[in-house]
Amino acid sequence: MTETATAAAGQVSDEELLARFPGQPVDHDSAAHYRGRLAHRLLINRCGDCGTWHQPPRPVCPACWSSNVVATEVAGTGTVHLAIFLHQGPPAPGVDYATPHPVVTVDLDEQPGLRFTSTVVDADRERVRVGDRVALEWIDRGGAPLPVFRVVEAAGSAGGESA
Amino acid sequence: MSAARNPMRDRNPLRDRVAFAGAATTGFVPRNSGRSMLSLTAQASIDVLRQCGLTAADVDGVCGSLVPAPTMQSALGIPEVSWFANPAMPFGNQVAAAVSAVHSGLCDVVLAYHTAYRLPWNTMSSLKDPFRRSSGTAGVSPAPESLFGSVGYTAWASRYIHEFGVPKEHFGYVAINDRANAAANPAAAMRTPITMDDYLGARMIRWPLSLLDMDVPVDGADAFVITTAERAADLPLPAVLVDAVALGATAHNEEEQTDSLRHHGQHVTVNALRARSSFWLDDVDVFFPYDGFTIITLNWFENAGWCKPGEAGSFLEQHRDPATGKILIDGRIPVNPHGGALSEGGTQGSGHVREAVHQLQGLAGERQVPDAKRALLTLGGFFFNAQGLTLRRAD
Ligand SMILES: [Zn+2]
Numbered sequence: 001m002t003e004t005a006t007a008a009a010g011q012v013s014d015e016e017l018l019a020r021f022p023g024q025p026v027d028h029d030s031a032a033h034y035r036g037r038l039a040h041r042l043l044i045n046r047c048g049d050c051g052t053w054h055q056p057p058r059p060v061c062p063a064c065w066s067s068n069v070v071a072t073e074v075a076g077t078g079t080v081h082l083a084i085f086l087h088q089g090p091p092a093p094g095v096d097y098a099t100p101h102p103v104v105t106v107d108l109d110e111q112p113g114l115r116f117t118s119t120v121v122d123a124d125r126e127r128v129r130v131g132d133r134v135a136l137e138w139i140d141r142g143g144a145p146l147p148v149f150r151v152v153e154a155a156g157s158a159g160g161e162s163a
Numbered sequence: 164m165s166a167a168r169n170p171m172r173d174r175n176p177l178r179d180r181v182a183f184a185g186a187a188t189t190g191f192v193p194r195n196s197g198r199s200m201l202s203l204t205a206q207a208s209i210d211v212l213r214q215c216g217l218t219a220a221d222v223d224g225v226c227g228s229l230v231p232a233p234t235m236q237s238a239l240g241i242p243e244v245s246w247f248a249n250p251a252m253p254f255g256n257q258v259a260a261a262v263s264a265v266h267s268g269l270c271d272v273v274l275a276y277h278t279a280y281r282l283p284w285n286t287m288s289s290l291k292d293p294f295r296r297s298s299g300t301a302g303v304s305p306a307p308e309s310l311f312g313s314v315g316y317t318a319w320a321s322r323y324i325h326e327f328g329v330p331k332e333h334f335g336y337v338a339i340n341d342r343a344n345a346a347a348n349p350a351a352a353m354r355t356p357i358t359m360d361d362y363l364g365a366r367m368i369r370w371p372l373s374l375l376d377m378d379v380p381v382d383g384a385d386a387f388v389i390t391t392a393e394r395a396a397d398l399p400l401p402a403v404l405v406d407a408v409a410l411g412a413t414a415h416n417e418e419e420q421t422d423s424l425r426h427h428g429q430h431v432t433v434n435a436l437r438a439r440s441s442f443w444l445d446d447v448d449v450f451f452p453y454d455g456f457t458i459i460t461l462n463w464f465e466n467a468g469w470c471k472p473g474e475a476g477s478f479l480e481q482h483r484d485p486a487t488g489k490i491l492i493d494g495r496i497p498v499n500p501h502g503g504a505l506s507e508g509g510t511q512g513s514g515h516v517r518e519a520v521h522q523l524q525g526l527a528g529e530r531q532v533p534d535a536k537r538a539l540l541t542l543g544g545f546f547f548n549a550q551g552l553t554l555r556r557a558d
Contacts, residue, residue, distance in 0.1 A: 023306075024306070055419075055420060056417060056420075062414065081322065082310070082318035082319065082321050082322050082419070083318075083321050084314070084317045084318050084320075084321050084369050084370055084371070085369065085370035086307055086314075086369050086370075087366075087367045087368055087369060087370065088368060088369075089307040089369075090306070090307055092306060092307050095307055100367075100370060101307055103307065103308050103310070103314070103318070105310060105318060105419045113415070113420070113422065115419050115420055116419075117308055117309065117310055117419045118308045119307070119308050129325075130321060130322060130325035131325070141306075146308075
């Protein structure tokens with residue numbers, strides 16, 4: 001786990017990292033997460049002492065106050081907790097609001113209530129619902145990798161997790 | 164982590180010791196006013212000070228939102244202040260800070276204010292005004308996959324519909340009540356009553372919420388004088404006593420990480436306010452739930468205890484006049500009689516506080532609630548911004 005973060009971190013300088021993610025909240029506490037994106041790894045902070053995950057990235061563990069937090073790869077599978085469609089919004093490369101843009105907040109499987117927000121690929125409004133099971137994919141957004149989700153099992157179908 | 168119980172939570176030494184001596188507004192317009200934020204703020208501030216019979220030299224505390232307190236002091240020529248602050252919005256925070264400062268003796272007379280201003284990211288027309296681009300916080304354009312700000316309420320509305328299976332009409336009752344009430348409020352930006360058909364047919368902005376679910380970007384300002392109960396009693400307008408104040412937030416106060424619809428800032432606020440206040444729902448004469456988004460109002464009805472989770476829409480259906488669309492709880496208690504933020508615009512709650520003060524002073528004109536003695540205000544949203552206030556008329 002630590003190797004993942006370290007390997008990704010070694011690839012680009014802080015200056016290069018900022019240049020790859022213009023306008024994004026890249027700082028000391030989130031840099032490891034963004035370096036993970038460049039390596040197509042979704043890294044979420046986890047406490048090296050008590051094992052609790054947290055999001056967004058903080059410099060200490062909110063559960064035990066340990067500073068030993070490690071950006072750690074998650075599977076990227078989970079259940080849709082919140083789901084909306086933007087009919088308008090800020091300009092972003094490849095986003096055309098003429099087709100309402102889905103935004104979902106996903107409960108990641110690693111820990112109840114640990115959530116990550118992104119869009120859903122290949123999905124119209126009829127195909128994205130609270131309770132859907134999703135998996136992680138990567139797309140290009142303005143030259144940088146963006147973690148996104150794909151619906152792999154519709155809410156209410158056999159084996160689907162109820163919210 | 165489990166919720167800690169604070170045994171001192173019902174400690175409320177400031178009750179009845181601090182008062183609103185007056186409130187004034189410029190009114191709100193849903194277009195660029197062609198004026199600066201400071202110009203609007205100064206107008207409302209001068210109005211309220213004159214109405215209270217005060218001069219600049221009487222003010223020794225300044226507490227506002229976007230316009231820096233030192234800028235206001237300079238603009239109004241306030242000779243000396245011994246306390247000033249610019250807490251984060253919404254306006255319950257300005258009230259909490261000013262009331263605390265007066266009660267603790269850091270100052271005696273606070274000028275408090277909030278200015279609603281159409282910032283560049285609110286509207287396309289605001290974006291075209293070069294002077295606005297430089298005002299407020301830096302124009303960070305969040306990626307569309309962020310729940311920050313307005314988007315967060317839309318996202319939790321999707322959850323509310325999923326969990327409770329309620330129809331969109333339940334949200335509509337909030338919007339229709341506001342507009343019905345705003346018809347009698349000359350300060351409101353939007354005063355035309357709307358029907359359920361209007362509501363359901365409104366342009367979709369972020370599914371599941373539409374244009375009529377969200378407040379309007381406006382220009383305008385509200386200002387207040389907050390002072391000791393003794394001093395307020397000597398001023399020309401009736402004093403409105405601060406009964407209790409509470410702010411509330413949970414550890415997971417980011418929009419996307421918030422625990423659930425059953426545990427967020429509103430629940431903390433209500434628990435704290437109920438413990439500190441001298442009255443609750445049975446003795447409320449007028450109710451001011453925040454309504455920057457309709458989902459916030461439905462949640463406030465449930466969390467304040469008027470009804471159970473998921474039942475706000477059914478409750479409103481039972482307590483509304485289908486002919487006018489106005490809500491009157493138990494046939495007696497109006498809800499946002501000024502039309503709320505959905506009609507006045509995004510006032511961050513200052514409009515709700517101003518109307519509550521005017522109602523309790525008997526100065527609400529044709530909107531006056533007969534013999535209004537006590538008001539309950541539940542301001543702000545779910546996350547880092549839930550706030551509550553109980554006010555009562557001085558007898
Ligand atoms: Zn820990």
